[in-house]
Structures are given as structure tokens and as C-alpha cells.
Amino acid sequence: MSLEFLVASAIAVLVAGGIYLALRGRTFQVVLGLTLLSYAVNLFLFAIGRLIVDRPPLYAKGVVTHADPLPQALVLTAIVITFGMTALTVILSLRSFLESGSDQVDGDAEPVVREDAA
Amino acid sequence: MSVIADVVIAALLLLGAGFALIGSWGLVRLPSTMERLHGPTKATTLGLGALLLASVAYFQTRLGIWTAHELLISLFLFITAPISANMIAKVHLHRVRIGAISEPDSIAGPPPRPDGEGDWATFEAPRRDNPASTANS
Amino acid sequence: MIGIALHIAAGCIALALLLNGWRLWRGPALGDRIVALDTMVINAIALIVLIGMIGGNDTYFEAALLLAMVGFVSTIAYCKFILRGDIVE
């Protein structure tokens, strides 16, 4: 088994899980789905630079094999942005729940009267 | 010299990894939560400690770099690991006390009550003016 | 020799991670899962140290240090959630 296959299949599993959860009906699941999706995307972006083992992009004279630094920088930016978005989404969905009494993503804002089985 | 160093390093590596593995094995095979809690402490202390020593020695002998900062990892772990264990134990005590379904007692049975008045802090908030409550000051 | 030892050690840690994973998945008590997660973090630190040795550079030290420092924060938070519900009060 190659490392590339592992990474690609991991991306596949994460994306599938992410999409499935994002399509669920409650905000928390959707947030989890987005988190999985963002892991997958980060991994994907990272993988775009091809996989290099144990050759970090720290400049030294004469070093020729090293990981592509640019995708790493991009992923870093993406992680930060994703974090901001996730934080906002979590708090927004919480606030929406507090305001409407329902944590479902669908439907209009009318408070839904339902008995929680939990 | 280098052969001896190699042997020492290899031994430390195996020792550390072995303890880490034993710790995790304990986590799997010991009968209940409180017993399992003893497992990770192994990995934390001697297991990781040995590995870190091996790392120090390795970089010293192989690359001629004198690195000691691995010791810092140990320092942090020595500070944090007991706290984690303490909190997990509290979770266990609490869950047992409220009768959570999936929370069997330790094989040591339910904890005895302290001799003085009152109960353990998990079940009764510490009153003011005693050491256990300083946090609230 | 060291090379072999390194790989054996890495294998041990990997095995340990698997065992942690099993306990994490299995439970049954919440405490068990948290212990398993905490142990996983410890083993991950060990793995990072080993990776650093295998690769022959110590640039990974910070990651291990950071993990040692903050790994316990999430453990505590998980515990506090069970104990108190609200983790910051």
C-alpha cells in the first residue's frame, strides 16, 4: 500500500462523511460535517504538493528534496479561515437555536413544538 | 563508545516503546475504568521518558547536536498527567454516583467516605476557607 | 541496530495506538473513552519523537511539546463537560 493511496482514500472517506453529515437536519451535525469536509480539503490541498516524507521545507544550502512549501502555506491560511468560519457557524447555530427553540436547519423560524425524546 | 551508545539508545527505545505498549495493553485488558487509568501513567512516565532520553542521546551521538529540550516535554507531562488522571477519576466517581448505565464500579467497590464530616469534593462543593476551596478565592 | 530498534519501537507505539483506539471505540464508560483519548495523545507524542529520530531532525520537537501542553486541555474539557456541563463558569 502506498502512502498516496492512504491519503487519497482518507480524503475520500472524510469527504463522504462530511457530505453525509452536512446533509443531516440538525445544526450540530452539519457543523461536524463541515469540520470533516474541511479536514478533507486541507488534506487535499496539502496532497496537491505531492507527498514527501521527512523533508520539511526549512531552507538549508544544498538541500534539494524538500516538501513543496506553497501548499503548506495555503493550507495554513485555509485552516485559519476555516477556524474562523467554524467558530462563527457554531455560535450562529447556537444563537439561532436559542432564538427559535429548534436546532433544525430546515424550515422557517417559527418555534417548533416537539417533544424531545432524550 | 559508539557501540555502547548504540546499545544504550536501542535499549532505551525498546524500553520506552515497550512500556508505552504495556500501558495501552493495560488500558485494554484491565477490568474497569479506575484500573485502566493506571495504564496510561506508565506510558507517560517511564515509557515516554525513556524515549526522550533515547532521543537526547541519539541526536548527541549521531548528529553531534546537544539537544536537551526533550526534557521539557517530560516536564509538561509531569505537570499535566496527574491532573488528567484526577479529572478522569472524578468523572468516574461522578458517573458511578449518579448511576449512569454504562459506568460499572471499580473492582475496588465504591469509594469509602472520608473520615471527617462531609464528602469528597466531587459530590460536595468544597466549603470556603479550607485548602480544597482555594480555587474559588 | 538503532534503525531496527526505532522501527520496532514505532511498531510498538502503532500497536499501542490501535489498542487505544479499540478502547475508545468500545467504551463502555465515558471515563474509558477519555482515558483512551488521553493515552492516544501520549502515544502520539512518543510517535512524534520517534518520527523525529527516524528522520534525523528535531524540527518536530515543538509539535511534541505543544501536544504535551495542550493535549491535556481537551481531556480536561471533556471531563469538565461531564462533570459540570458548562466547561467555563
Add this chain to the structure above:
Amino acid sequence: MILLFLLLAPFVAVVALMATRDASRRLHVTIAAAASAGGLAALLSQAGAALSGRMPMVTIAWLPTLGLDLALWLDPLALLFAGLILGIGLLVVVYAHGYLKPGEPTARFLSFLMLFQGAMVGIALSRNVLLMLVFWEMTSLASFLLIGFWRDKAEARQGARMALTVTGGGGLALIAGMVLLGKAAGSYDLATILTRADAVQASPLYPAILILVLAGAFTKSAQFPFHFWLPHAMAAPTPVSAYLHSATMVKAGVFLLARLWPVLAGTEWWFGIVTVAGLATMLFGAGVALFRHDLKAILAYSTISQLGLMVMLLGFGTGAAVSAAVFHIVNHAAFKAALFMHAGIVDHETGTRDLRRLGGLAAIMPLTATLGVLAAAAMAGLPPLGGFISKEMMLEESAHTLLAGQALLVPMLATLAALLSAAYSLRYAVALHFGERRTGDVAAPHDPGVLLLAPPAMLAMLALGLGLLPMTLAGPLVAAASAAVTGGAAPDLHLALWHGINPALLMSAGAVAAAVLLLACYRPVAALAARVPAPDAKRLFDAAIARLVATLRRLSGALHVASLQRYLAVLFAVALTLGIEAAVRHGIAAGDRPTTSASPVAIVAWFALVAATVAVVAADRRRYLALIFISVIGLVMALAFIHLSAPDLALTQIAVEVVTILLMLLALHLLPGRPPRLSAPPRRLHDGAIAAAGGLGVGWLAWAMMTRPERPGISRFHWDNSYSGGGGTNVVNVTLVDFRAFDTLGEIIVLGIAGLAIYALLEPAARGVAGRRLREWRSNDRHSPERHPMMFVMATRLLLPLALLVGSYVFLRGHNQPGGGFIAALIFSIAILLQYLASGFDWTDQRRKFGEHALIGAGVLIAAATGLGSLVFGAPFLSSSFGYFHLPLIGEFELATAMLFDLGVACVVMGAVLMALAQLAQIAQRAAKAEAAEEPS
């Protein structure tokens, strides 16, 4: 310039009227009348030139790229039409002065009227077909406003909408027709187009052009079957009916046919469609008019009929027919406007327009009756009025027109139409004014004042004059206009009452005689006619629109439901479909780059990741468990980054993970613990299929990409210049703070905004509904009473300085080794959050010395200021600079502006993270406090 004045005068009046909205009615009328009169005077001053062939023209470039210029001309046809518009407009303004009741907003009424007048003048004067379209649609709009003037009446609103829908819709067809016409003719300049008849008629687009143009003209001129809006437009005030819906606007269609006659007419298509439509309309309108009882309805249908007559004449395609049509335009304008005003007077004085409730008015309202009878006679085509002459001309032309090979068809039908016209006209004249005295709601009506009486009287006189002195009054104009229509020389026009005994006279006489007979036995005929099924166009139209709206609303509503699940499913489906399309079409094969074999450790990590992902999905409603599994994924990600040579990423991943988990736990606390499942198995299966396909797709893309060899790219430059140009050995960090510092600036701004948005979201959460829900919220779980476990608290106190030290270290070395401002800031934040966790919110908050807002603001400003600093040195924004300095004792060290930038980054990150978590942590407490404040008890 005069033309420009002509065009602009009404619009200036609109502005003036709006400005003097609250002034007296007299002033309003003066303004409007002055505009019309001024326009008329200007027009007359140019009449000589227009008639003599020295056509006044003006062209102002407007949209040269489109070929739409403000090009005006005053050819005889335009002169005729503009004269009608302005002349009748003037009279209508005067009439309206008397007509509108006190208190009605004259300014609004007259400004709409002037808007309409301007648009009509525009249509008449346009020498550019696109320009004409502009004015064309404006007339529809003005008509909409005027019909709906009495906004409280349902029929006014509905009539207005119907008129706008039909004429506006026709106008849209006309747009298409005109643009196509321009394309076929090669220009939008009317003068040019008129010379390109051959090119246009030979074009394959000709039928389309014709049909589209006719659609515009027929809807505007209420030709069958688009006629139905016109009777309902009668809900407008009578001056409007007189002006728009008889004299001018409805004639725009006829005008258009005349205008485009040289280029469109003369073909089989033209003849067939236009003649038949006109004939049908003429008959239909006349037939219906005969059996209506509302005065304005009679006039409306008669208008339809008369418009049909004109259209039919233009359809004949001969010069003489054109002359007849042009002359009839003038005649009809005169008598029909007079009649509408007359009907308005009757309505005004008696309070009703129902013919059955009126009669014998000649005795009590002699002046009104006189002009009414005169005008009605003109409409009936009786000598010696102008209507007679044009009717004769029509009959004459129809007498030698073959339709479908039948020589008698057209003459017979035309005679029948003449018969019906005479009948309804006579009915109007006789039933209203003679016979038994019936005066509607009013006991003793009387002739109105001069304001109401003078305008129709003048028009009636004109109708009479056109019969008596046709050549003097209209001869040259009609001749010149006809010539302009046909594009040839002026026809040999002889307008006179007496042409000798010819077929037309016989037909005409027969028709009038038959009409008298018909009226004599009106009752049985009317009873018969009442049996003819008459579909109510308005009801049909309204029902059709209502059904359309209901259907569309249902469809649109079904499509646009508030469902995030649907939004996302569609988005994923679209992306998938497109991806598959590309893959199927071109194939996405894996490349040939040698793969790296995976170590057992990697396989184990992979297994852990996959298992954790599956567990997260499987644990979906056990939220706490799902979070624990998310932690595992984060851990494996960090390990993967380390293994794959990305220490910076690993550090970031580890730190972000912790903060995210804290955030989610905080939120989770307030969410319901284990909610019931929402979706049914089929739904889950369906989602699962999308998910699986998406996963496979992205995974395959990654695989295909990773197995392709690397390409030389810009990152080589980054590597080579990192140390020499950026002053750091950590290429990733140098990229972030130097090569691509602009990205980083954007990124911290994103974080800063997130912080602000979160604050804005949470700050008011303690009040209102959310606050009440927060206060009422009780956890289902039993909790331990201990808030701050001692050991934990003690450990965090020791950890704080240590963590801050580590953070500072990571910050300072970031440029050369893994680390940097972002990670450092996260470490700082975690160190402080740990205090919150251990010692509680209030305790920590009191001891914290800096606000999140200040941090975010200062951070962005520091970063921006660092970037701006380079401007001082003449370098572009965000240019970095660094140097190695030597201090005694301390040794060599490096200072880089990038580090200052990184400081800004750190501030913003710290501010945003603390904002998110600290704010979230305190809402429950704040809600409790708000309650205490609200209810002192």
C-alpha cells in the same frame, strides 16, 4: 432645436408640476396648457418647412455603439400626428380643468398626462426605431398610471394592469421586431430603413419581423383579438379616455403601420394579416358597440371598430387607401375625442352613463346635445361631415380589393361594418337626445360651463369643417402625410363630399338606410344579440392571470423552500455531475509518478482516521461521542502532517483542534442532548449515495494528482529566495509573512471579522427570547457540585507563565523554524482559556487586562501599518525588510519587518479566539444577570 423643444416641453411640464404639487389647480392647468400650446405653436412654426419637404431634423448622439441616437425629424406624417397629439392634448387639459372634482390631485393627473404627451410626441418625431421603442413603452406606462388614477376603484386598478400587460407585452414583441428590422436593414435609422424595403422583404427574418411588429401595433391599437383591454381602460377619467384611448395612443399602432408601410407593406403576408385583422376588428367592434348601454363602452367598441378600419385600409397596400386611412385618422380624432368629452359631460351632469337611464337630453342640454349629435353624425358617416368623406374613400377602396380571390367579400363586409357603425352612431345620437326624458340621478341637469363645453365644441366644429372644407383644412397635410407614408410622390388627392354616383355612394347610402331599419327593430335584434355567447374578456383575463399566479406560486414555493438540506444536496449534485461529465469526456487517469510505500505506522494511523470518521458519522446524534472522535481525527491529521514534512501545519492543527473542541463543547452544553432522528431511511440512503459519490470523486482527484509528477513552479523561487530575500529559513513562514503576506492580511481580517460577528451575535443573546430560553434552560444531566477542582486550578496557575513563555518562543523563532504568530497566538489563547476553564469566567475576566476588540483592532492596524511602512521607502505595500545586527555581548540577531507583521497576526488571532470562547462562555451567566436586573424582586 425646435424639435428638441417640442419633445422636451411636456417633460419639463412634468417636473414643474411635481415641483408645484401643492399649488393651485389653476397653476397646474396653466403649466400643462402652456406646454401643449407652446408645443403646438412650435409645431406650426415648422409646419411649412415640413410640408415643403425641407424636413426639420435633429440628431444628438446617445448610444452610438448601439446605434440608438436621439434622432428626431418632422416629416408630414410626424407633423400630422404630433399636431393631433398636441392639439387634442391642449383641449383635454382645458377639459380636465372642468372635469376633475375639487380635491382631486390635479398635479399628479396632469403630470401623468404630460408624461404621456411627451412620449407620444416622441413616437411621432422619432427617426430612430430604437428611440421610438423607448417612447412606445413609455406610453404604455403612462397609460397604466392614468387608467389607475382613481386608485381606490378595483376596476381602475385591474383595467390599468390589463392595459399595461397587453400593450406592454406587445411592446416587447415590438422591441424584438424592431431590433430584427434594424438587423435586416442594417441600421436603426428610420430614414435608412425606409429605403431598404427590398433587403428587408428578402430577408428570411421578414415574417418574424412582420409578426413581431404587428403584434406591437395590434396590441396598441386594440385589434382583434388583442382588443379586450381597451373597454376596460375606460375606467380612467374621461379626459384620459378621450385623449389616450381614442384620439392618440391607440392610434400609435396605426401610426406605426403607416410609418413602416414602405418597408413592410406590399407583400402577401402584410396584406393577409393586416387586412384580415383590420376587417375583423372593424366588424367585431361595430357589432359589439351596437349592443352596449354604457356610453363609454359604446365609444370604446366604436373606437376599436374605427381603428380596425384604419388598419384595414393600410393593409390594402394602395396609395389611395393610405390617403383614406390618414384622413380618417384626423376625422376620427376629431369626432371621437368630442364624443368622449360629450359622454363625460353627460356623466358629469346626470351622474350616469347608462343609455337606458337617459333620454331626451336635447331639450334640457341643447348645446351639449348639438355637439353630441354633430359628432355622432360624423361617426355615422353622414354628410356633410368629414366622417362621410373618409368612409366613402374606404368603401371605394374596398370595392376593388380581392380577398382570398373573392371580389365581393371585402366590399360586402365593409358595407356591413358601415351599416353597423351608422347604427350605433345613430343610436347614440337619438336615444340619448330625443324621446322620453330620462335624466339619470339628477332631476334637472343643464349645460356645463365653458371649460367643459368648449373643447368638445371645437372638435365637433372641426369634424364639420373637415366635411365642408376638406381640401382647405386637411388637403395638403393629408396629401403630404400620405406621400410620406407611401414614400412616393404626393398622391392626386381630391377630398370632397360629392364624387358623383359611384359604388361607394350606393354602398354608403344602403348602409345608412339599413341602419335606420335596424334601429327601428332594435329590441328584437338586441334580444337576439344577447343570446350570442359573449365571453367576458376581463374575467377570462383575470382568471387566467390568477391561475397563472397560483400555479407559479405553487411551483416557485415548492422549489424555493427553506431547506438547507436541499440547497446542499443540489450543490453537491451539480458539482458531482459536472465532475463526472469532465471525467467521462476526457478521462482522469492516474499518473506515473512512483508512489511512496507506506509504513505500518502510517497504515495504523490511516485505519484510526477512517475508523474515527465512520464513528463520527455513526455517532451522529450522540454528540459528545462524535466530538471525541473528531479529536482523534485531528490527532491523526497532526501526525500525518508531521510525517509528511509539514511541521507548521502540525502545530497549527494541534492548537486549532483544541480551541475548536473547547468551542464545540461550550456550544454543546446549550444544545439538546440527544435529539430524535429526523430523516427516514430512504433519505439517508439517498444522502449516503451522494456522499459516497462525492468522496470517491474527490479521493480520485487527489489520487490522480498525487500520482502525477511534480511540475516546476513558483515554489522553487520561494525556496531559493526564502533566506536571501525573505530573511528566514522556514519557507512556509516566509511565504506567509512575506511572499504571500497579502493573503495573510486577508486571513487575519477574516478572523477579526469572525470575532466581531460573534460578538455581535452573542452580546444581545442575553436579552429577549434567547435570554429567556437561556434562563429557562436546565440540563437533563445531574452535575457535580464542584466548580473548580483544586488540583486542576493549581496546575493551571503554574502552566500559565510556562505556556506564555513557550508561546513567546514559538513566536520569535517562527521565521526560521516551525512556528510563527498564528501558532503563538493560539498558545497564548489556550493558556488564558485554561484559566477560564479552571478558575471560572469572572475570576479570569477580572484579571485580564486587554479587551478583544482592542486586540483585533490593534492587530489589523499593526499589520496594515507594517505594510504601509514600506511605502515610505518607496517600496510596494507589504514589502519586507530585514537585517542582521550585532550587539556587544548578545551577539548577532535578526530583525525583520515581517515579525512586526506577525505581531499583528498574533494580536488578531488572539483577539478573535478569546472573543469567540469568552463570549460564548459567559452568555448563560449574562442571561441570569439580565434577569436579575430586569426583575429586582
Add this chain to the structure above:
Amino acid sequence: MNRLLPHPALSAMLLIVWLLMANSITVGGIVLGGVFALVLPKFTQPFWPDRPRMRFGRAFLGYLGIVLLDIIVANFQVAWLILFRRNGDLRARWLVVPIDLTTPEAITMLAGTISLTPGTVSSDVSADGRYLLVHALDVDDAEAEIARIKTRYETRLQRVFA
């Protein structure tokens, strides 16, 4: 002196940590680390009220040595238990250890030590702060174990936190 250096021990610790992190001992590093060692304790002062006085003399070093030794020994013991003792034969016990230490810092340190030496995990403190609940994995004689904890660790800690 006090104002400039309120917590010499903490400052020293920070300086050492800094140097360890920097992985080299240079004048520049010492200066920079020194700055942090001075600033951070001051900055974090409010977060740690009533910092206890500790003696970092021989008592402390001796304590450290004993703890390290115990950790190593106990590790092997516990490893043996995990590997070869059947679950049914484990003699897991709860121990209630009465404590005489009075500052929370000291109690925490004691509890931490107990947890770090494998085989025992300190699980809770009593609400009045006078007992420590310790879980032991395999203990024959509970009283003896309690006594061992008290003599071996607590008395030494009492000397450190004088």
C-alpha cells in the same frame, strides 16, 4: 528586589525552560530569556494569588530523587501486574489518605506525586481538604500503603513547603 523579582524561583524556572527550548546557551539567549523570566511572573501575578514560599534546597532535590526512583520501580511492578496478573487476582483498593499539608499547592504536589508513581492514582480530595482519595491497583495492606505515602512523600513535602 522583591518588586523587581517577586518570584525568584519561578523566574529561574522560566529561564531554564527558555534555555532548554532554545537548545543553546548564548549570551543573547540568556538576556532574552532573562527578560521573559522577569516579565512573565509579573504579568501573571494576578492569576496566581498567594504564591507559596518554597525551599528549593536539599529537601526538594531529595524529594525529586525519591520520586524518580519510585517511578522507575513502580513502573516495573505495574508492568508486571498488567502483563501477568489475572484480573480476578488484582487487589484493587480505595485508600483514604489523611493529609496534614495545608496549602493547595502542596496538596496538589502530593496528589500529583501519587498519581505519577504507577499503581496509585489520586482521585479526589475531600470537601474539607483533609483527606485524599487514592485508588491503588494492587495493594495488600491498605494501612501500610497509606503510611508509606505519608512518610515517604508528605513529610518531605512539608519540609519543602515550610
Add this chain to the structure above:
Amino acid sequence: MTLVDHLPVAPIVLPAVMAPVTMLVMRRRRIVSVALSFGGGVAMLVAALALFAMVQDDAIRCYALGAWAAPFGIVLVVDRLAAAMLVLAAVLALVVLGHAVATGADRKGWHFHPMFHFQLLGLNGAFLTGDLFNLFVFFEVLLIASYGLMLHGQGALRLKAGVAYVVVNIVGSALFLIAMGLFYGLTATLNMADLAVRVAALGPADQGLLRVAGLLLVTVFALKAAVVPIHLWMPRTYAATMPVVAALFAIMTKVGVYAMIRTVPLILGARAGAAAWVPAPYLLPAAIAGAVLGFVGVLVARGMREQAAFAVLASTGTLLMAVATWREATLAAALYYLVQATLAGAALFLVADATMRRRGQYADAIVPSPRFAGQDATGLLYLIAAVAAVGLPPLAGFVGKLLILDASYDAPGWPAIWATILASTLIGVVGFSRSGSTLFWKAAPPGTDPVAAPARSRADLAAPLALLALLALLTVAGGWVTVQARAAARQVMAPDRYVAAVLGHGR
């Protein structure tokens, strides 16, 4: 470098400084903060106009940030199109800002002014950047600022709609990253000009991936532009937003269109192999559906804001019909229409706001209400705005549609375009006339509750009036505008010049 050379970065630096400053000052002195906010808006307009004047010589200017030359660093590229968009955004922003302050909408929640400037920063950055990843970053900036603005004022409905809006766009961002990653993986560059060069040189084995990358990228832009069928999020979001914010959002969908116009001819143009004009076959049907659905929405909407949102959808559809043919002439027409559609959409929202504020509990529901103060004035504004939005004479909407009709003649599928434009306009006319007569003509039956809105100043009519005046200006100055649009379209459709300007003539 003189200060003038730094002008391209001004539209980004100005709000970047202004936003935190207004935030920090706002906590103490509101007046000062608002004044600063306005000052920032005016300064931005000045900068945009200066840039606009600068590009009149037809040269494309390139500003290398951090002095790292393209393609290695990030560059800002100012061409005619970008400068025009800057001006449009600045003008709209100023009007909206004025309205927000005049109506006190900025006081309905926290951080209006900083968010506003951050929003502009995102917009300006997206217009100016010449780097694909940087475009992503600015998209994120403008999105997250839009989340903040969208939630301004809050309320359950808005929050609920906000969740959907945020989540959909986060997924869109993920798609963006995947598309961008594919481009980077194929070409190892991020600079758009460099991408154009390298994409053209890709071998046959990479065509499939290239096409996927292109399609995904355009999909993301289409999501932002609310192209059918991925427009579903849009109507409800805009309808739930504060009208004054929604007015600013009128330009947000246009950013998606802008991104398409920017990237497709450049990167996915004629030389892009399998990805050449990749969105074309899908965009036209989608645009047609958008125009139809949009005007249908106008017809069936139950509230003025919802109606305005659908009008924006319709205008985007109409706009994209012209864009989708990818010809210079149609693009020029599209650009003209873009400007007018943005202003008209914003005007509709502002009129809705002014009406809502007067109708009390009837708010913006399209039902008869008792007479309310200012009915005539708002009715007139509504009429004019509707005329502009639906594209009737004499306002610019008509000119825009005429331009599109004229230019799209002979393009593939032109009969469909024509039929759609004309038919959808008719639906729109019916829709607006129905709702307008209901809102402003029809009176509620007697006995219904009177309007409880307090009498208000007329200050809130100024902003919509200003927009309508701009629309009128756009009509009168149509000749000049179309010449500008033509020149901009010519630049866009000649990517070689862009590439040369960015990468230097050496390549």
C-alpha cells in the same frame, strides 16, 4: 515609486485601516466614528475614480505586493473592468452607508461600520487581485463580512436564514479550494496570468483534470452569483436580511459574475484545451432559467424584500445570458447591464425599506394596507425602481436589455435569449404592476387596523432617490458608459494583453 503608483492598493488599505479605527472609536464617540466611516467611503470613491481615470489610457497596471514580481508574489491588476467595478462598489457603498445612517439601521446591532468597511475590502480585493488563491481569500473576507452584515439586527428569521447562508457558502469555499488545488497541482502556479500560460501548455493526459478544475471553479462562482439551480439559498437569505444590507448585497451576486468574466476568458479561454470556454454550454440554460425563475418570483412574491431578491436573481440571469456567449459585444452589453442591475436591485431594497418603515405592522407584505404617510412618494420611487429593474423605458434597464438583444443577435442560441428576455420582462411587468397596485393603490378594507407607524422624517427617501438618479444618469450618459463597457470588454476578451502586463513582456 511615487504615491500615485501605490494607488491600486488604496481601495484595500483604506477600508483595512478604516474598519478597525471605526470599531475602536465607535466604542467611545459614535458621531466621530460615523464621520470617519463616511470619510472612508468618500476616500474610497476618490481612489476608485482616480484608478478609473488612470486606466483610461487602456494600459493594464500591475502592482506587485511586497515587491515580489509576478508570478511569484501576489499582484493586484487594474484594468478597465476592475476599475469600473471599484467605482460601482464605492458609489453603491456610499449611498447605502448614507441610508443606513439616516435610518439608524447602523444602530440596530453591533459593528455595522467596521463590517461595512470589511465588506468593501473584500469586494475591492476580489476585483483587484490577480492571484487565484488571493481571490479565495478575498472571497472569504467578503463572505464573512456579509455574514456579519446579514445577521445585523438579528431576529429568529434572520438567524435561521443566516445558518443556511453561511453553511452553503462554507461548502462553496471548500469547492473553491478543491478547484484551486487542482489548478495548482496541474500548473504549480497561482498567478492567474501565469495560470493562463501554463494551462494552455498542458498535455493531453491532464485534460480531464483541467476540465474538472475549470468546471468546479465556475461552479463556485456560480454559487456566489446565484445561478440556477444553485441559487436556492439566495431569495430567502436576501429577503431575511435588513433591506439596507441587502441593497449592498445587490453587488455580491455580481461579484460571482465578475469572477467568471475575469477568469474564464483569461484562464479557460480559447487556448485552454478541454477546458476552453468550459462553462458555456451550461451557463446559458442556467441563465435562462434564472431570468425566468427570477421574474416568476417577482410575480409571486409575498413581500417586497422577497420580490427584490427575486429581481436580483432575474437580473443575474439576464446578465449571464449575455455573458454566456463570451463575445466582446455581448460582454460589453453585459457590463452595462451589470451596472444598472446592481443599482436597480439596490434601489428596490431601499424602497422596500422606506416603505416598511412607514407601513408599521404591515411591513413589506404585499397586501393592502390602510393609507400611510408618504404613500405617494414611496409609490413613485417603487414605480421608478420597478421600471428600472424590469427594464422598461426610459431607464437604463431598458437600454441594457436593448444592448443585450442587439449584441446577442446571431450568437448561438440567440432566439432563446431573445425569447427569454422579452417573455421574462413581461412576467416582471405583470408582477410589479400587481404588487405595486396592491401596495400603493389598493386600500385595506375598512375596519382593519390602522398603521401604527410613527411619522418619520423623509431622510430615508434620499438614498433610493439618489440611486434612481444614478440610474437616470446611467441612461442619459449611456453613450459614454457603453463606450467604456466596450473598451473594458475588449480588454477582457484579449487575455494576451493581460498576461503581458502581468508577467512582463519578456515571456
